[in-house]
Amino acid sequence: MYAIEENIILLLPVVLPTAVGTAILMVPGFDRNRGRIIAAVLGTLLVEAALAGLALATGGSLVLWQLTETVALSFHVDGISRLFAALTVGVWLLVGIYSVSYMKQEEEERRFFGFYLIVLGVLVGLDFSGNLITLYVFYELMTLTSLPLVLHERTKEAVAAGLKYLFYSVAGAFLALFGIFLLMQICGNQPFVPGGLIVRLPGEGLVSFQEGMGSGGTPVKEGLFLAAVFCMLVGFGAKAGMFPLHGWLPTAHPVAPAPASAVLSGVITKSGVLAVIRVVYFAVGPKVLRGTWVQQVWILLTLLTVFMGSMLAYKEPVLKKRLAYSTVSQVSYVLFGLSMLQSQAFVGALSHVVFHSLIKNALFLCAGAVIVMTGKTRVRDMRGLGEKMPLLLGCYTVAALALVGIPPASGFVSKWYLAVGALASGTGVWAWLGPVVLLVSALLTAGYLLPLTIQGFFPGTYGKEDVDAGQGKAGPEARQEPSGWMMGPILILTAGALLFGCFPGALLAALETLAGAVL
Amino acid sequence: MKEILLAVPVLLPIAGGAGMLAMHLGTGGKNDDRRLMLLTAGLVAVNSLVIFWLLRFGTGAGLVLFRLFGNLTVRFELDPMGRVFAGLIAFLWPFATLYSFEYMKHEERKPTFFAYYVMTYGVTSGIALAGNLVTMYLCYEMLTLVTFPLVLFPMTKEAKRASRRYLYYSIGGAAFAFIGLVFVLSFSRTGNTDFIPGGVLNLEAGRAQRNLLLLVYVLAFFGFGVKAALFPLHGWLPKATVAPTPVTALLHAVAVVKSGAFAILRFTYFSYGTEFLRGSWAQEIVMAATLATIVFGSTMAVREIHWKRRLAYSTVSNLSYILFGAAMMSPLGLAAALSHLAVHAFMKICSFFCAGAVMHQTGKTQVYELDGLGKEMPVTFACLTVASLSLMGIPLFGGFISKWNLVQAAFACGSRSDGMMSESAIALPAAAGAGVWLPYVGVAVILYSALMTGIYMLTVLVRAYFPKVAVGDTGGEEGGNCRSQEGRTKFRDPGWMMLTPLLIFAAVILVLGLHSAPLMRLLAEIGGEAG
Amino acid sequence: MSRRRDDYESSWWRRFKSWVDGETDLLAEGMEIRIPQVPGDGNGETKQPGSQARQAGTDGETRQLGSQAYQAGADDGKDRPPHLFYESRGIRWFRRFYQVMSVLLCLSIIFVLLWTIACLPAIGNAGNPDNNEVSARYIEKGLQETGAVNIVTGMILDYRAFDTFGESCVLFIASCCVLVLLRIDAKDGDIQTRKRLEMADDRRFEPKEDIILQKCACVLVPLILVFGIYIVLNGHLSPGGGFSGGAVLGSGLILYLNAFGFQKTERFFTEKIYRRITLCALTFYCMAKSYSFFTGANHLKSGIPLGTPGTILSSGLILPLNICVGLVVACTMYAFYALFRKGGM
Amino acid sequence: MNTPLFVNMEETVSIILFGIGFTMLMLHRNLIKKILGMNIMDTAVYLFLAVKGYIRGRMVPIVADGIQDVSAYINPVPSGLVLTGIVVSVSTTALMLALTIRLYERYGSLDLDEILMRAKEEERA
């Protein structure tokens, strides 16, 4: 067990953005001056980065509140928390910078930025969660607070999409809650323990908590337990866009403003992943699940999602939507890796979390930039984009290649680990079927991402007149790159995606340590 | 001497209300209005104070007010479970009264309204303080009687129909509850119907006629369940929302329906006793009924577009949470049921009051009319947000706590059935079969209902906070809506008399969500005693 | 209860119910109502069905009154061919069914009762249960205890006098009821009363100076009255008594009335006299019996001499009671007749 | 069963009359016939009673020649009952006839169903 060190500093990264965000929303007259908001947001993000760094460096845990006698809310910082929190804060900072420029065109910036900050606070809280209940609390709050980001534009579609997002998330959360309730029943409100808490009792078909690690629980039947775990997987999988509850993703992303889509698909989907990790590796424990029907079905679902997401993306004409489907598919890579319950696959999965986060953010920001600059959303219309914005398209291309998994870009590393892990996992048919699906999906990824590059740089003659005609006045101007506020983050993210691919050693080492702890 | 005070909270408002009716206060002048309000406020406040005094200083033994017939006495006693309910209503009523002062400002026939309003307080206190089943039954019937003028109050055709329906349902329910009363009386161990934790049933005699008694239990459960809006008998509740909002809120979210639930709790845990019922087919039936109600209520709430009716359907489903707790027949179940009873009261009264505030300020009753009001009435909708999230069962809000308790109790109940199955499947064939899965199904149902709650409450909020804007030609049908929004006058939050209760209830929900330990400890004690 | 029907009258259930109840609404639609034939046949005029619009003479008024209730129905049905109450096929079928059922019911009742009496003791047998100590005492000691030679009279006026008192009251209340129903009080001038007055006013058609009748009556009436008086007075000695004698007296009065008409009868017998006689007789009866019951119950001597059995002045109270009963019965009989005849005395 | 029925022939007759009267009273539509039925029914009961009081070979219960022996006279009780009963039935008959007259005057019919129906219509009008 952990040494109880009450580390109040853990609270700061959570409270600060939330407070500032609330202030932006609530304080009257805050929106009179745009500069004031921007300053507040950027300042907060920077301070937040510092605070988060401090908190992560300090580590430790903190009991927030005794909700009831048995249920406590607590924070605890471990490797996973560090990974996710760092990722979150970093991405948030970059996207924040980007959105300063992007949001100029949108209305009601005040609300956007207010909730943007609040979501950050909540996400950090989610990353820090020390037990399932806390996780659940922040999970729900995340859903609710991120809702305004999704329906920011308040068009009919946006509101509908927002509600869809909301209901899928809430449904997922309540599905997961069932499992949480059952776990509580088995072992009480335990903090996360690497490797999980649950063991199978010999002979009786019951499961119980591990000796010496829980209190006040009662054994339950294994069937029920597995069903509950499955519910949690599916439920949290909703956020991660896993198959049965993936429907919100392609609807919600395109309607949201680009920064929102970026963080949604880059970070918020990962919170689903985080929840799954917490459940499987820190609460339930991979040992109990290995070889059960839950694992089988889970693998099946992830693979299905991977394949389906790619296929749908391949057929999708709207860029943002295509990226959203891509997210569906890519996040399921991560889930697939997790579902292997194998350490290399675990490393692959976690690294894919990081890489996909960077890559997908870059891609979405690119798409957003295109929209800001040209107002185009369909891939078909973007022919010849490279002539106007070669840098942007270049970044896009790099990110796309990384996502496809072309070495030396980062995607390759994570996929490699995933494939190796899968082959070594001993899960029967999945051990080879998984990598095959991943490969096919990678091909599809290339198929849906690269056409933009090709058409952008090499528009060819087909339809050029059309394009010119359509562009009207915009046509003649040769170079029209987005502003520095936009390009900066994109460049940083792209560079990150590339560099991590080239030098993955440190990250992988850290991840392997983590994997060793949980498996 | 102290015991006499027990009768005060019951008799004082009833007498006061009757007096108000008799005095023919205020048909015109402002002075009259003020007198009426003073009188009402005084009665309610004094009564609440008395109840709090009783809660604080205890009461000693029960008080036998008079002997109705044979062993049937009208007896008041303040036991722990009664305390919870009494405290609840004593807390809610003054604020609700405050709210209604403003709400009813422009209505006619105020004296009638307030007279019955005050009388209802007395009768509900009577239910809380009832020391035996007969008194409970008496107050239960009287409750029907004093609340039906309130439902009838608008005097529209709809209201008449609703009140008639309400009356028929309630009386019908009481008729079946009466069967239960008679059987308890006849099979009582003590010869009377006093509430004793663990029940008064004579188990030897009961065993001989087990099936009969179980049948009667089911009948009585459904009988009391009418007030608690159990599924096939819920019809009156959504209709009764025609009443003025303070009535709907207080009566149909708190007093009346909670009285039904409370009566079932009393009947199950203090009259029949769980020992007799546990694991029987009767338990399965009632549990299945409650689950069906939960599903039904939440689903209907999603379908409903009239806001108050939607809330009423939500009440239908939430009440069955309580009944589900009751049907578990375990200490945890009782504690959970009571906690939901308390928490739901705050949540639902808060939501209803918000709805009422909106109606009062804007006259809007349908969900689709609420677009954009969140900005204009921020306080109201903030409170509604709190209430909604709590209803959904988001942690940090009160609703989560009670759901948490319910689910835990359900799991405990389920695992107990498991245990029973493995240990004594032969001894208790009744316990075998599908029944053991019911608690788990219950958990699933609760979560389903939570999802539905999310849908029906959050759509309101989303509408209010994020009104759709028409973009180009996409929002064809929204266009008109949008224009009308431009042209209309701004609405504002209601006055302090309405806002104060809202804020306080919202605060209480938060407090209950964050710091519920003392309450839960109390409830667990009650549960442990009675289960 | 989802849809509440206010209009039960037209609901199917209602119709079915009234059919079951036999409230005869079932054919309300297909039925035409006859204008009732006003039984004022004495007017000697035949009424034309279409002659409603005649001048407002007495006759027309009467007619109008008679048909007032059905005006609406009659007006509606003017154009349609008139058909009668029983013409509908459904009702005929129903009636037949009804008749069959009545016969069956009758037979079943008879069967049950026959079965019963088959088990009863045979008649005329001295050993039957009803010939027990009760009748024995009546026969053996009746003469001494009541002083009446006629044991039956002794029984009904002494042993079981309470029954008999009740019986007089039955007669009394019946006459009251008939008074209520048939006496026409002209001062209550509502339509119905006037109409009834109109119709009952048949004095014009009384037999006028019918010599044969009057002469016969002259002979018979005294005879009848004397005979009646005899029966009354000898009630305790021979078959007869107050009731039978009273009835004979009443019939004598009725004969007189028929022969000489109301005017003459009213010279000596009016309602006032009737009331007084009844009151006095019943009051005496009541007092006497109360005295007797009271003394009997409290075991006091009644102090009324029984006299010598067989003589006219014997058997204590029985003779006066018989007289009272006789008076009451005679008056009541006459009152019945007079009321039936013209609604007054 | 046959033998007692035959022996109790008078009773048999009275019972049959009773049944007829009862049925008439209950089910006949014509008021006058109903009243007749009622009278038949009552009379049947008196017949029954009178028969019951009769004892073969004995005299009417009027003390003759000072003989006061039970064996000399028939049972006086049924006779008394019959006397009382007759008066009662006369009274009710008078009352019902009076009612019939009123109803006939008013509705011009003796058919009870018709009367009821007309009364209803009258009320409605």
Add this chain to the structure above:
Amino acid sequence: MSLVQNFPFFSIILAMFSGILSSVLDGKKARNVSLAAIVMTTVMSAAVLHFCVRTGQSYTYMMGHFPAPWGNEIRAGVLEGQTAVLFGVVMFLAVVGGMDHTAMDVEESKQNLFYIMIDLMLSSLLALIYTNDLFTAYVFVEINTIAGCGLIMIRQIGRSLSSAIRYMIMSQLGSGLFLIGLSLLYDVTGHLLMSPAKEAVAAIEAAGLYEVPMLVIMAVVSVGLAIKSGLYPFHYWIPDTYGYATPTASAVLSGLVSKGYIFLLIKIFYRVLGRENVIASQIVNVLFVFGLAGMLMGSVHAILERDTRRMIAYSSVAQIGYIYMGIGLGTQAGMVAALFHMFTHSATKALLFISAVGLYEVSGDRKDFRSLQGSGYRNPLAGIGFAVGSLSMVGFPMLSGFISKLLFATSALQSPHKMLPTVIALAISTILNAVYFLRLVITLYTIPEAENAAGKGNDKRQRVFVAAKGQGEASAFPASSRKLRLAIVSFILLNLVLGLCSQPIVNQIGNGLTMFE
């Protein structure tokens, strides 16, 4: 023998004599005489009751100089006393409450006749209560019938006449059956007085003689009295009868007359035929079934009815069903419940009729219950009275109906086979009662919709209402209100007394029943 013991006899004679006396008085005097007689008989009955309770036993009273098997007798006990007191009180209040309507409905010159009916009705009821002789019972049953018929038809409108003849026919059927039953009984026992007859019956039963005749006697007597008291399948005369008579008559008829027959039936069961024999003969089961059917069907009929008075009348059918159901339970407790319900129903039904009068007065005297809309505000006391009566019928606690419902239910628990049908029928019947009674009560307290009042005058119902209102304001009954109020208040009190202090009453009923045997 103390003077009190004479009181039953005195009260019968007094009532009868006042009736006789009234024949020469005018209406007003007759009324006063009648009221005085009612008061005095009530007081006397109370004295008798007190006496019997004090001595703890019943006594018989010779009507004449001859003891039991020979002379007439009456008998007084606790139950008789209670019933007589209650009947007296109800009758007094009914007469007082309906007085003004009596003056309206009855022709001026026939008022005294009305009070003669009342007097003789009272006297016959008392005689039925006190009698210890079967043939006396028959004679007074007839008086009762004729007086009842007189009360009905004295209003002299078409419906009341036709309902009177219906009533008369049904009553004659009942009387005929009762009489033939008596004759048969006399034939097999040779007695007309109850006590010796009972001994004879016991002897017969012991000897196993006359099985068929005894069965038929029980059946015939029960059916006869059941017809007269309006048990379910024989109830067709009830609604017209109660619905169209003058209010006092309605109250008296529904409250008392049918109860008199029921009381007689119980008395015969106990004091002549023997309770065990009756139970053994399954007659009770038949009564039970018909009682249940009556409970439900009466209410169903009432629900379908729209005329208030007829509704209340149909409710009587249901309530009589309750009573027979109680008798049919065949237990002592059931009998107690039946008797208590008899009291309850007398008090309540009279209250309902009288209150309905008060409501009609202010609503233009229309049949349709909807015309009563809002009348609860125009005549508050009558409204309250009606509400209390309705609630009592529905079985609202603290009112008398609840106690009787409770008694029925508890007594049903003692007979295993009839338990479930009874309690469930009770519940259903409660609901049905609620449906029509509370529909009425709601109607009383609703005011028509405001927009209607303001808007078009062509709404027919609206006009009715306005007319009614106009008539109500210019009410022709300024003097009525006090008497009516007095009656209503007293009835409410009576109801509360029966509801709240029922224990001694029920005890005494049980006591009285034991004395019967």
